[in-house]
Amino acid sequence: MTALPRKSVLLLSGGMDSTTLLWWMRDRGISEIHTVSIDYGQRHAVELESSASLSRLAGVNSHRCLEVDLRQIGGNPLTEIGRPVPAAEQERQTLTVVPFRNMLFITVAAAWAETWGCKDLFISPVRDDFQIYRDCRREFYDMLEKTLCLGATRQADYRIHTPFVEKWKDEIVSIGLNLGVPYAKTHTCYEGKRPACGRCDACVERINAFRANRTVDPLAYEIDVDWTTSRIV
Amino acid sequence: MTALPRKSVLLLSGGMDSTTLLWWMRDRGISEIHTVSIDYGQRHAVELESSASLSRLAGVNSHRCLEVDLRQIGGNPLTEIGRPVPAAEQERQTLTVVPFRNMLFITVAAAWAETWGCKDLFISPVRDDFQIYRDCRREFYDMLEKTLCLGATRQADYRIHTPFVEKWKDEIVSIGLNLGVPYAKTHTCYEGKRPACGRCDACVERINAFRANRTVDPLAYEIDVDWTTSRIV
Numbered sequence: 001m002t003a004l005p006r007k008s009v010l011l012l013s014g015g016m017d018s019t020t021l022l023w024w025m026r027d028r029g030i031s032e033i034h035t036v037s038i039d040y041g042q043r044h045a046v047e048l049e050s051s052a053s054l055s056r057l058a059g060v061n062s063h064r065c066l067e068v069d070l071r072q073i074g075g076n077p078l079t080e081i082g083r084p085v086p087a088a089e090q091e092r093q094t095l096t097v098v099p100f101r102n103m104l105f106i107t108v109a110a111a112w113a114e115t116w117g118c119k120d121l122f123i124s125p126v127r128d129d130f131q132i133y134r135d136c137r138r139e140f141y142d143m144l145e146k147t148l149c150l151g152a153t154r155q156a157d158y159r160i161h162t163p164f165v166e167k168w169k170d171e172i173v174s175i176g177l178n179l180g181v182p183y184a185k186t187h188t189c190y191e192g193k194r195p196a197c198g199r200c201d202a203c204v205e206r207i208n209a210f211r212a213n214r215t216v217d218p219l220a221y222e223i224d225v226d227w228t229t230s231r232i233v
Numbered sequence: 234m235t236a237l238p239r240k241s242v243l244l245l246s247g248g249m250d251s252t253t254l255l256w257w258m259r260d261r262g263i264s265e266i267h268t269v270s271i272d273y274g275q276r277h278a279v280e281l282e283s284s285a286s287l288s289r290l291a292g293v294n295s296h297r298c299l300e301v302d303l304r305q306i307g308g309n310p311l312t313e314i315g316r317p318v319p320a321a322e323q324e325r326q327t328l329t330v331v332p333f334r335n336m337l338f339i340t341v342a343a344a345w346a347e348t349w350g351c352k353d354l355f356i357s358p359v360r361d362d363f364q365i366y367r368d369c370r371r372e373f374y375d376m377l378e379k380t381l382c383l384g385a386t387r388q389a390d391y392r393i394h395t396p397f398v399e400k401w402k403d404e405i406v407s408i409g410l411n412l413g414v415p416y417a418k419t420h421t422c423y424e425g426k427r428p429a430c431g432r433c434d435a436c437v438e439r440i441n442a443f444r445a446n447r448t449v450d451p452l453a454y455e456i457d458v459d460w461t462t463s464r465i466v
Contacts (some may be wrong), residue, residue, distance in 0.1 A: 067302055073344045097386045099347040100340050107333050107340060111306045114332040135384040143383050147376040151368040153330045 005120035005159070007032040009113045011105055012063075014050025016206055017124040019186045020176035021164060022058050025122060027179055034062045034118070036109045040101070041071035046194055050187040057182060066108050070098050102135040103144060106160060110148050114156075122161045127168045128205060138165045169205055170212035177215060184218035195220035238353035238392070240265040242346045244338055245296075247283030249439055250357040252419045253409035254397060255291050258355060260412055267295045267351070269342045273334070274304035279427055283420040290415060299341050303331050335368040336377060339393060343381050347389075355394045360401045361438060371398045402438055403445035410448060417451035428453035 010025060012018045012035040025033055035058075037051035048065060055063035102123065109121055125136035134140060141160045148158035164172060176183065188206045189196035196203050198221040207225055210217040216227045243258060245251045245268040258266055268291075270284035281298060288296035335356065342354055358369035367373060374393045381391035397405060409416065421439045422429035429436050431454040440458055443450040449460045 066305055068341075069300055070344070072299055073341070074348055099344040099386055100381070100384055101344075103340050103380065103384050104337070104344065107336050108301075108306070111303070111332040111334075111337065115307055134386065134388075137383070140380070140383040143376065143380040147336065147373070147380045148333070150370070150373040150376050151333055151336050153332055153367065155367075 004028055004030055004161075006030070007034075007118050008120040008122055008161075009034045009036055009109050009118055010060075010122040011035075011109055011124070012037055012051045012055065014047050014052075014054055014187045015202075016169070016176070016183065016186050016188055016209070017126050017164060017172055019050075019054050019183075020172050020179070020181050021122060021124040022054065022060070023179040023181045024163065024175060026058060033058075033060045034064065034113075035060050036112065037063070037065050038105050038108070039065050039067045040098070040105075041069045042192070046192050047187050050185060054182070054185060057185070064112065066112060068104050068108050070101065070104075073099060097133060100135065102133075106144060107148075110152075110158060114152060119156050119158045120161060121159065122163075124164050125162055126164050126172055127166055130165070136165070138162060141165075169209035173209045173213050173215070177213065184220075186219070188219070193222065195222040197221075198223040198225055237261055237263055237394075239263070240267075240351050241353040241355055241394075242267045242269055242342050242351055243293075243355040244268075244342055244357070245270055245284045245288065247280050247285075247287055247420045248435075249402070249409070249416065249419050249421055249442070250359050250397060250405055252283075252287050252416075253405050253412070253414050254355060254357040255287065255293070256412040256414045257396065257408060259291060266291075266293045267297065267346075268293050269345065270296070270298050271338050271341070272298050272300045273331070273338075274302045275425070279425050280420050283418060287415070287418060290418070297345065299345060301337050301341050303334065303337075306332060330366060333368065335366075339377060340381075343385075343391060347385060352389050352391045353394060354392070355396075357397050358395055359397050359405055360399055363398070369398070371395060374398075402442035406442045406446050406448070410446065417453075419452070421452070426455065428455040430454075431456040431458055 008030050010022055010033055012022060014037065035051065035055045037048050039048055052063055106121060106123060113121065129136035141162055145158055145160045149156060152158065188202045190200040190202045191197045196219055198207065207217060211227060211229065241263050243255055243266060245255055247270065268284065268288045270281050272281055285296055339354060339356060346354065362369035374395055378391055378393045382389060385391060421435045423433040423435045424430045429452055431440065440450060444460060444462065
């Protein structure tokens with residue numbers, strides 16, 4: 001476990017994992033937290049509203065929305081309106097990959113952070129992610145960290161903190177419930193729906209994480225969810 | 234010297250170095266060249282026009298303009314209208330650094346390239362650059378290359394080719410003159426002026442590179458340039 005910084009930037013999507021990380025950082029006593037959300041042309045822009053309101057609720061030092069338009073990259077259903085999001089049962093998560101998304105997000109956040117002298121960046125990949133998404137593995141962040149150090153305007157020790165990278169989503173929920181994370185205000189659904197669709201990959205993962213904790217997710221879903229089952233769908 | 238790929242993406246700013254690289258790639262027989270220019274909110278947007286017209290002139294397979302708005306990052310005179318560009322004599326190049334600019338450009342180009350299966354990226358840092366710009370050193374590109382390999386959607390061997398990284402600007406001009414690069418159509422001036430200002434750091438470097446080759450730069454300048462002197466200003 002590395003020492004925690006005084007001054008930090010958190011990539012906050014307003015989802016379950018990054019919001020839990022925000023509450024975790026606050027709990028750990030990081031005195032200065034600046035949240036960044038990325039407007040990448042996502043069709044679920046509701047994510048940006050969640051990020052802003054959760055930042056206010058957490059009382060962060062600043063919240064900033066940075067723009068990296070991934071629609072121009074093309075090829076994935078998270079940004080293309082016409083392309084259907086794969087349901088959890090059928091096509092798996094690789095179809096929802098935006099190439100180098102986390103790398104772009106970290107780099108643009110690092111660029112902004114450099115202008116005011118912050119070198120500590122937090123992001124919330126979890127263990128469930130890195131089974132599929134290669135840019136959610138710590139190995140990748142180690143290399144990205146070294147690249148930032150070499151590419152910075154002046155010699156500097158950039159750190160990319162990923163305290164949840166070895167944790168499963170159900171552990172995240174467990175941590176968050178203990179910290180009082182307002183999960184009803186977070187956002188997950190790939191479809192960008194409120195109430196959440198309850199069927200897409202992201203919703204199903206979330207529902208199962210709450211089920212594993214024998215807890216009802218306070219988020220509104222457009223389907224009836226059976227919270228008593230422990231069956232992982 | 235590494236083997237050259239068949240299919241490639243070149244980051245083309247339309248300046249002296251990247252344009253020479255385009256002609257060099259063509260000369261080396263790379264059969265498929267796709268140029269990318271980045272609209273980063275530069276005040277010298279004339280660079281984007283140069284890039285497009287030079288791409289046409291070179292007969293590339295495709296030309297694409299990708300957008301990464303660096304104005305939102307702030308803190309540098311290349312994107313901020315109100316901030317004066319430092320004259321060559323006074324403040325040196327560090328003031329014209331946009332944090333992680335090349336890293337963002339390479340990453341967004343790599344993301345686009347991934348969607349159609351290209352893993353070979355060309356960029357044109359030169360030796361004069363890496364005295365000041367840390368993200369122009371090969372050491373940095375080696376690490377960035379490894380990061381791309383680790384972060385790609387699927388296991389892949391990304392290569393960032395920097396064939397000019399050990400060459401000085403006067404060597405670039407020498408190579409380009411031999412290859413018939415249409416230097417009158419390239420663009421350099423930090424001020425974004427046409428005719429070029431002849432006073433900013435970029436102009437002065439360019440003028441000196443032509444002087445070292447005992448050649449007159451065919452580009453139009455708004456000041457009278459003495460091409461006979463070998464004095465480095």
